[in-house]
Amino acid sequence: MRYICLFFLLGYFNFLSAQTVPIDQDFCLRINQLKGDFDPNYSFTARPLIQKDSSKSIVTILPVRINTKFNSHSPFGWNDAGMIMAKGLQTMVSAGVYAKWGPLSVQLQPEFYYAANSPYPTTVGYGFNTGKSFQKTYLGQSAIKLNLGPIAVGVSSQNNWWGPGQFSSIMMSNNAPGFNHITINSNKPIKTAIGHFEFQLIMGRLNEDTSRAFENNYMRPLNPRNEGRYFNGIVASYQPKWLPGFFLGVTRSEHLYLFDQSKKTGFFSKYFPVLQASSPVDNANLSTIRSDGAFSVFTRLLLPKHHSEFYVEYGYKDFKQNLRDLSVNTSHSAAFILGFNKLIPKANFDWLITGEITQMAQSTSSILRDAGNFYEHWFVKQGYTHHNQILGAGSGYGNNVQTLQLKRIKKQDFFGIKLQRIQQDPRLLRKPDNSFTLRTIHWNDISIGFLGSKQFNQWRINAEIQFVNRKNYGWQTGNAFNLFTQINGQYFFKRK
Numbered sequence: 001m002r003y004i005c006l007f008f009l010l011g012y013f014n015f016l017s018a019q020t021v022p023i024d025q026d027f028c029l030r031i032n033q034l035k036g037d038f039d040p041n042y043s044f045t046a047r048p049l050i051q052k053d054s055s056k057s058i059v060t061i062l063p064v065r066i067n068t069k070f071n072s073h074s075p076f077g078w079n080d081a082g083m084i085m086a087k088g089l090q091t092m093v094s095a096g097v098y099a100k101w102g103p104l105s106v107q108l109q110p111e112f113y114y115a116a117n118s119p120y121p122t123t124v125g126y127g128f129n130t131g132k133s134f135q136k137t138y139l140g141q142s143a144i145k146l147n148l149g150p151i152a153v154g155v156s157s158q159n160n161w162w163g164p165g166q167f168s169s170i171m172m173s174n175n176a177p178g179f180n181h182i183t184i185n186s187n188k189p190i191k192t193a194i195g196h197f198e199f200q201l202i203m204g205r206l207n208e209d210t211s212r213a214f215e216n217n218y219m220r221p222l223n224p225r226n227e228g229r230y231f232n233g234i235v236a237s238y239q240p241k242w243l244p245g246f247f248l249g250v251t252r253s254e255h256l257y258l259f260d261q262s263k264k265t266g267f268f269s270k271y272f273p274v275l276q277a278s279s280p281v282d283n284a285n286l287s288t289i290r291s292d293g294a295f296s297v298f299t300r301l302l303l304p305k306h307h308s309e310f311y312v313e314y315g316y317k318d319f320k321q322n323l324r325d326l327s328v329n330t331s332h333s334a335a336f337i338l339g340f341n342k343l344i345p346k347a348n349f350d351w352l353i354t355g356e357i358t359q360m361a362q363s364t365s366s367i368l369r370d371a372g373n374f375y376e377h378w379f380v381k382q383g384y385t386h387h388n389q390i391l392g393a394g395s396g397y398g399n400n401v402q403t404l405q406l407k408r409i410k411k412q413d414f415f416g417i418k419l420q421r422i423q424q425d426p427r428l429l430r431k432p433d434n435s436f437t438l439r440t441i442h443w444n445d446i447s448i449g450f451l452g453s454k455q456f457n458q459w460r461i462n463a464e465i466q467f468v469n470r471k472n473y474g475w476q477t478g479n480a481f482n483l484f485t486q487i488n489g490q491y492f493f494k495r496k
Helices: 006-013 027-035 258-262 267-271 323-328
Strands: 058-061 064-071 088-094 097-101 104-108 111-115 134-138 143-148 151-156 181-186 190-192 195-206 229-240 246-257 292-303 308-316 334-345 350-359 400-410 413-424 428-430 436-438 443-456 459-471 479-491
Touching: 027 334, 027 350, 229 258, 246 258, 413 459
Parallel strands: none
Antiparallel strands: 058 097, 064 088, 064 479, 088 111, 097 104, 104 143, 111 134, 143 151, 151 181, 181 195, 190 195, 195 229, 229 246, 246 292, 292 308, 308 334, 334 350, 350 400, 400 413, 413 443, 428 436, 443 459, 459 479
16 A cells, blocks of 8 residues: 555656646655655645756656535535635636746646635525626646745745645635745755744735625625735745654735735835734724734644644634733734544555544633624725635635545555535624624534545546535524535546
């Protein structure tokens, strides 16, 4: 079982110099790391991963990707880039080329999306039907980069994933379509006298789609300023030389309307606010220049000898005023993710047990001191979204998720079962007088799912089906059933 994902490694990681490994396809590399068969210095907290650089020039065709998603009753599913929260059938088609000349690499991989966007049941507190289908073409996983040893500088529209989470990320995931940005990032773990470092610093623009509902408004429309937003974010991870397998890191983001950004003075204040000291006054919306900021800290413990890993990420959407503010109400505006992987090698196959808890709902103390849900903001009305989709944990607005998954892995193929519980924003209900109360009707999704991956000649097929019981759907008494299916296919061209 040493080469658990041999086809993937040959297809995506061994023959292309400095090409990125897509976020939704690096699963086998993480499992190989648990087995001790992949570089243990990668933290898997600044993704996508990038293959080692070489001096060779190369031009090649990237795999063709065809992804489909279906919901029988109502919107469900996340971490699917440009796919939207909708009922009915959706399809994504992607193809592209990769080229490298010396230190310059070019990857063109646009994505086309189509969704039937069928009408679904709505309630007073949830849902909105546009009455029309959705189609959109994005630049997708495209990038032009100058690779300078362990560091790359370039422009990109690729999705990024920050933090150690597997099903969710507080700060950055592939739940929304990738946005255009400038990136400065490490190509690999950078070795120093005190340990290994990885990082990514990005500057980009976030937009909205005025024809669609917002994920951070219970799938209902908003009427914000129809203006682009400047985004600046960073992730950095450190593995101490004296503690192999232990990773410690931080993420931080700031975004604000372009009009407000233009009023800032000073180069770093205007373009790199995440590299400056935090401003709790700005973030509390008391200044004339209003920005939306958040940060998180994380740690990951990798134990290859025990084929295990444990991780946790803890974040705040409001910067603390001082130590007293931190100590008196630690849970104010907080969110966290914790999880594990345990691989059990057998003679002819492996078992993989995965668990993760995502807590995005406010604590009960928010009745007295409301912070708003993690991905909303009082003045930047779009909140932490791009094209109306949450950039971080995509399970839903203020949701808590518990996931347990078991996989049987043989070579590059697997079959598994997934159990999941989703608490849909269980805490607060905003009343007409703008006051708050605890919800009396709780909407919980309980799902059981089956997933698998199989190689058929040049095709790699991944499939998942979930049977979802939506108890008190839309925070109204009564149950609903949703059938969720997802089939993703990749065609790898033969190399001569």
